[in-house]
Amino acid sequence: MRTDRPIIVVGAGVGGLTAALALHRNGLPVEVYERRTVAEILDAPGSGLTLWSNASTPLGWLGLGDRLQARAEPVTAIHSFDARRRVRFKMSTHRHIWPGALPSLSIGRMDLAETLMSACDERGIAIHYGQKVTGYTDGPDGVEVRFENDRAGVVGAALVGADGVRSAILARLHGGEVPGIYLGRTVYRGVIENARGLVAGIPQLFHDEATGIGGGVYPVGDGRGAWTLSVRAPAGERDEPGRLHARSVELARVLPSVLRDMVDQTPGDAIIRTDIWYHEWHENWGVGRVTLLGDAAHAMPNDLGQGACQAVEDAVVLADALVASDMDSLTGMADALRGYERRRFERVKWVREQSVRVATAPEVRNPVGRWLLGKLTRLYLSLAEKGMWRQMQALPELTATGTPVAEAAGSAP
Numbered sequence: 001m002r003t004d005r006p007i008i009v010v011g012a013g014v015g016g017l018t019a020a021l022a023l024h025r026n027g028l029p030v031e032v033y034e035r036r037t038v039a040e041i042l043d044a045p046g047s048g049l050t051l052w053s054n055a056s057t058p059l060g061w062l063g064l065g066d067r068l069q070a071r072a073e074p075v076t077a078i079h080s081f082d083a084r085r086r087v088r089f090k091m092s093t094h095r096h097i098w099p100g101a102l103p104s105l106s107i108g109r110m111d112l113a114e115t116l117m118s119a120c121d122e123r124g125i126a127i128h129y130g131q132k133v134t135g136y137t138d139g140p141d142g143v144e145v146r147f148e149n150d151r152a153g154v155v156g157a158a159l160v161g162a163d164g165v166r167s168a169i170l171a172r173l174h175g176g177e178v179p180g181i182y183l184g185r186t187v188y189r190g191v192i193e194n195a196r197g198l199v200a201g202i203p204q205l206f207h208d209e210a211t212g213i214g215g216g217v218y219p220v221g222d223g224r225g226a227w228t229l230s231v232r233a234p235a236g237e238r239d240e241p242g243r244l245h246a247r248s249v250e251l252a253r254v255l256p257s258v259l260r261d262m263v264d265q266t267p268g269d270a271i272i273r274t275d276i277w278y279h280e281w282h283e284n285w286g287v288g289r290v291t292l293l294g295d296a297a298h299a300m301p302n303d304l305g306q307g308a309c310q311a312v313e314d315a316v317v318l319a320d321a322l323v324a325s326d327m328d329s330l331t332g333m334a335d336a337l338r339g340y341e342r343r344r345f346e347r348v349k350w351v352r353e354q355s356v357r358v359a360t361a362p363e364v365r366n367p368v369g370r371w372l373l374g375k376l377t378r379l380y381l382s383l384a385e386k387g388m389w390r391q392m393q394a395l396p397e398l399t400a401t402g403t404p405v406a407e408a409a410g411s412a413p
């Protein structure tokens with residue numbers, strides 16, 4: 001049996017919008033509620049992200065492959081250097097994509113947001129902007145979602161909390177705010193036009209072992225380049241107003257000129273600073289008609305660039321799990337949602353573990369130890385590279401609808 005009541009998605013980030021597109025594609029009614037306005041989303045300071053093949057491909061299944069490839073830059077490898085530009089490791093990632101998969105893509109976050117938002121618009125999916133969700137009540141006939149400012153609640157057949165690392169839905173599910181784990185690092189990011197010194201298809205990473213400052217530069221399409229700088233800092237520390245540029249320039253001083261130049265050219269109001277928080281692993285993603293997706297369910301360190309990718313995977317598996325469900329019955333819906341969660345646990349747990357392992361690898365200050373660790377890192381990467389990158393880019397399996405082939409036209413490894 002099929003209800004007309006929509007599945008309510010809270011949060012119009014990568015995960016929420018991909019879920020909306022995937023549910024709609026499977027013929028399920030869906031509405032999205034997002035606390036920010038369109039301007040707040042699209043005018044935020046720029047940064048980039050990588051959609052590894054395990055995420056670009058499902059987005060291709062949703063009909064976005066051509067648009068994304070037109071706006072983004074394919075990624076084929078990663079090169080990592082020390083502060084003096086000596087090679088730490090070089091890793092081919094494209095060799096490890098799966099048959100029929102799209103290439104991995106680096107893209108400006110605003111380009112990705114705009115692509116997802118306009119695809120929802122074109123397909124008639126309602127996104128209600130400027131609506132902050134404060135809680136919900138789950139009942140036998142539906143789940144009622146409440147909003148800030150006494151706006152009348154709405155009732156849905158299910159509620160998907162895709163509201164990020166500080167999820168209100170996660171907090172309600174766990175009976176109070178779930179404390180995050182602070183990685184001990186803050187990240188400065190920016191995007192510039194006409195970036196110079198970038199290598200097509202290859203993010204270049206830098207690490208100054210003496211100070212622990214890391215960074216990276218990569219093309220994000222249309223001649224633009226994204227940069228990041230990562231440094232140890234106390235949680236919640238903020239730069240004095242107007243100091244973002246000066247602070248970024250100061251940090252970049254120990255890293256190669258390609259990064260320094262890009263930082264130099266980025267105006268302070270186009271720089272964003274983010275503390276890196278993630279969650280303890282847990283498998284309480286939902287109860288009754290409620291579930292979680294993306295960072296709300298499993299925020300992880302950013303080191304392997306898999307947070308948004310896992311949100312995309314969640315989204316297509318969720319839609320697959322719901323396609324044949326009885327949405328009117330509480331048990332039908334609850335069974336389908338628990339089925340989605342079980343299908344995701346093992347995969348997300350493994351990806352999260354890899355990310356935590358890389359993010360928390362000890363830094364060695366002693367130069368001989370650093371040299372030895374460098375050798376071991378290279379040895380480890382050469383042995384583990386194949387397995388890890390291949391497994392990392394595995395495509396989600398769709399059991400109810402079958403794995404689509406449309407637009408998935410990448411080359412086999």
Ligand SMILES: Cc1cc2nc3c(=O)[nH]c(=O)nc-3n(C[C@H](O)[C@H](O)[C@H](O)COP(=O)(O)OP(=O)(O)OC[C@H]3O[C@@H](n4cnc5c(N)ncnc54)[C@H](O)[C@@H]3O)c2cc1C
Pocket residue numbers: 010011012013014015016033034035036048049050051052131132133134162163164165166167168187189274276293294295296302304305306307308309310311
């Ligand atoms: C420095 C850095 C680099 C990264 N690089 C990569 C990368 O290269 N590749 C990758 O895959 N991932 C990367 N990530 C991780 C990625 O950004 C996140 O995992 C991803 O954005 C999570 O998507 P999401 O949709 O779950 O949550 P979010 O993107 O956080 O979206 C949540 C949405 O919910 C809205 N919201 C929140 N609360 C409410 C509420 N109460 N009511 C209504 N709306 C609400 C928010 O406004 C937001 O729009 C990186 C992260 C960082 C910090």
